[in-house]
Amino acid sequence: MEIVKSTMTPYKEALNCLSSLIIPRTRADASTIRFDLMFDYLKILELEGPVSQLNVIHVAGTKGKGSTCTFVESILRNCGFRTGLFTSPHLIDVRERFKIDGVEISQEKFLTNFWWCWNRLREKTNDDVPMPFHVCFLALLAFKIFSVEKVDVAILEVGLGGKYDATNVVKAPIVCGISSLGYDHMEILGNTLGQIAGEKAGIFKQEVPAYTVPQPEEAMSVLRDQASHLSIPLRVVSPLDTEILKDQQLGLHGEHQYLNAGLAIALSKSWLQRTGHEESIFLNNTQNTLPEQFVRGLTMANLPGRAQIISDPSFEQLVFYLDGAHTPESLEVCGKWFSSVVREETQSAKSCKSEQILLFTCLSVRDPRLLLPPLVNSCASHGIRFTRALFVLNQSAYNMFGAHATTQDEPQVDVSWQLTLQKVWDNLIHGGKGKKQEELNTAKGDESSSVFPSLPLALNWLRENAQRNKSIRSQVLVTGSLHLVGDVLRLIKK
Template sequence: MRLETLHNSLEQRWANCLPEGHMDILSPAVSLSPDRTGVSLDSLDKLSVIHVAGTKGKGSTCAFCESLLRHHGYKTGFYSSPHLVAVRERIRINGQPLSQQDFTRHFWPVHDALHESKEHEGDMPPYFKFLTVMAFNVFLAEEVDVAIVEVGIGGEYDCTNILRQVNIVGITSLGLDHTSLLGTTVEEIAWQKAGIMKPGAVAFSVDQQPEGALKVLKERAVEKHCPLLVAPPLDSYDWGQHPLELGVSSQGQLLNASLALQLANTWMLLQSRSESLLQTSRLTSFRPPKEFFLPEKNKSHKFVETAQPFSITRRLALGLKQCSWPGRTQVIHKDNLLYFLDGAHTLESMELCSQWFIAASYGSSLKRVLLFNSTGDRQSSELLSPLLDCDFHYVLFCPNIVTPQVNLASDQANCRVTQQQMMLRCLTNEKTWRELRAERQGPMSSQTLLQMSCVFEALTYLTDKSREDTCRYHLLVTGSLHLVGSVLSVIDPELSHQGLATIGDLAPQLSDTVTS
């Protein structure tokens, strides 16, 4: 499919999803209005940005990248979404979410400036766009050395794509998600994600992309005059005396870690005053030097060059090892339960989640429990199918709410759906599970299936069960990052188990946590 055809098809899809007369929302600049807060596009050009899009792994890739650069002494800004417990998590300085005091200090000047300059009652940016404007204000005010910016949805039309001067771009693994907006094929989705490429930038993607998606990425890279490279396998780097250890551990993170190494290392090369690459203070025509590429005989892709692996220094190794990203392949022990938390919400990420849980949840005298939910236009059958191999004793279906009474002051409140709609989705998920189990294994005589009205009810039920039983309980929470966030708000509201790293600290490894 030609790029023009993809473009026209996707614009029509967005038009069908938006109210009549609102096609202008396709522009990321509409309603963002950073200039109304005193931040012009010229000011944004001064930010040194690493921009990352993708279907899965973009948050983890950004987290690795941030940790790598922080461990080299750079002051980092990191904008991500969604948050798990508190909205402050979305904007981080040096790996730490803004404190309540700092969030308030930055929030009100941005809000008041936008409010005072509005031309009509509805002339305020919506939630995500407001936070994007605020994040850019924070990064400029804090004078960060580098801002790692995660795309919200897609890329081409995402409001973070208002950034004009971006020298480093990352595209993580691609798959089907948000299909009502982004397209129903990986080629359409690749077109959207590649929208963040900029002329003169260099873009990196991951190994194992679908061939059709990789071809579209390459075509858009040529269109945008942006060289595209594929990150090499993580074990192809020269690790020397440093063990390969990841603070966020699972098979899927190997791709993300290699991509983050390429993004961070390239950014540092471009910043280095001693590098011959830097001839001017603003990089407008960067082209990767020959040493960025693998020799011809080692190329692994038909459409895209493979980037050159390099030697891993102590700081690079520490940056990977001490990276923390809560809610992604995270293990927490509390009371009599061992929690396995992973916000997987695509087929590919759920397959990896299932593999991770099976490998990590081992031993005798234990009962495995699933707490699951899925939302939006995602097909629960695709998400649940990989979990059939996990040998669960209990399967609980629960909405993404802590208690039945929605607290509108909570950062986790969702006013777009009613509790009745949420429970109906849980009923559908349970029905889907029964059908999948019947197709594969027949009747479920030894498995208990339950619907819960809220996370608090589910965790209370399981805690009581575990106290009555001599078996250990391993609880996998997955299907939705918002569900994971609701669980964390009960068992670890301060995210104290995230272990944000500083040099010299040792982040716990998965094997240590499981066997403790």
């Protein structure tokens, strides 16, 4: 019998294996049973010792934890340390989650470590200890990569919650941080800020310093109680003073990033102090100045998909403003950032007309009635109003691990959720005089909103619109979902 060899590349094969570990995300994902299995996986992979030797900075939060981790990594890398950064989610390629010295890991190193973990887990797991969920596998892979690469510091962003997150198997981090808290993933973490704060505070450990930013009192009281229970001080840090950077700008844009930068500075200082490196960095600095290495780190930090601006390669006048905001609070901040950038660009090019278009989607577990008003009101308060809103599927034809896309139209695409978003939008904009939910727009005439069955179709419409109106600068805000932001980036770069 003839044996047919697979034409699949080793990398694609690894991505398919990862995809096989995906399960629907429910409250069961955060169960203690699944979290306890992480310790079994560490034993199988013989990673207990290596993980205990990592000098970890652990960060949880609702908003800004990825930005905080990015600032920390950049600061400590500029201080001369070999850094490992583990974040989620990725935008285009899963390797974005694993950075060594600020650069995503190569395919070769990814595959070497991936198959090392995969083969051992496939051999040793059973009915009692099954293969890990994909989020658990990715955390295990990060531990393996950072151990092999012998990083000086491992910065770990919590994926979801904190107490039962896969990264929380680290028993003795050097320092912990909690970024801004808000309402998100309530189907898993709880319906109140207090419950959400309790899950986030699950990363606190005895004898490990903890830092946070100003929080709503309901959340802050829970964080304080948890810290007190562990007999550790909880320090609340202030936003970075804009004067400290003088004429330089943070590498991550938006006023809210000064709060994340303040937390990152505190975490970096604590890590340097507790690892015996503080004196060498701060030796010749006065009390009110930051070391040069810190300033470089803050100004050179880079995080795609957050307050990112990119022009379409085919049409210079078509510009995308990308931000993965997906909570009421972060969408309000996103609107403020978008408005400020649009106003600045308008002032610098007074002769050029412009229009603002919204490209939006969100998960069906989120309430668009809570998400869209803060965005619209924030923009409107700064004089920015969208001429049209486009609603697309939350995920295009790409899968979450970076497989290739297809632009073929799906004949049976369910757009009921996007029609719901459209109805909320039309009611918001037209004061309850919106279109019927069952009506599917086709982006014609002067309609103020449209639904598209695929992201490529929406991008095609934007490009055709730019072609028809060459004298107008189309400023497209892409927000509501990091998956959407990643898909737009991937399509633009193609």
